[in-house]
Amino acid sequence: MSAIASFILMPKTELDGLRDAAIPKKSWFGKRKDTYYEFLTHHGREVAEYEWPGYVLATLLAYLQEERQIDLMRSEFGDLSAFLTKQRGATHFIFTESHKRAYLAQLAAELFSEAQLRDYYNEFNETDEAEAGKPMLDGIGAIAQSLQSLEDGAVVVFIIG
Secondary structure, three states: OOEEEEEEEEEEHHHHHHHHHHHHHHEOOOOOOHHHHHHHHHHHHHOOOOOOOOOOHHHHHHHHHHHHHHOOOOOHHHHHHHHHHHOOOOOEEEEEHHHHHHHHHHHOOOOHHHHHHHHHHHHOOOOEEEEEEEEHHHHHHHHHHHHHOOOOOOOOEEEEO
């Protein structure tokens, strides 16, 4: 099964609740009750769509960091990202207003070459995917859209899993 990517806008005030919801709770009859995705749905909203396998975005994040000095994998919520990644078994990053201010203009689609993205993807993953540039370019659009949606007091919880 392929990983999916989610971009969920939520108020910063809900992050403690998100941390709590990440750990399934025991119920009366010994079964675990997992309310994580319910919490995300109730307290957040999807702000970008990505139709390709989410694992492509892991390569894209590495490209942005290495080739463009756009570091979306670190924020002031790094501890929370690491905690959520460990608890949920899915990669989590938290995008903030700082990311928006620093990088949104640098994520304009016209600044990227589909061929260059394809070549990076193939070298990074040791593959030969002729069409790999399109999902990478679409990923830039989804990330930019998610950053554009950020407003005061909110973050985007980005999940690959």
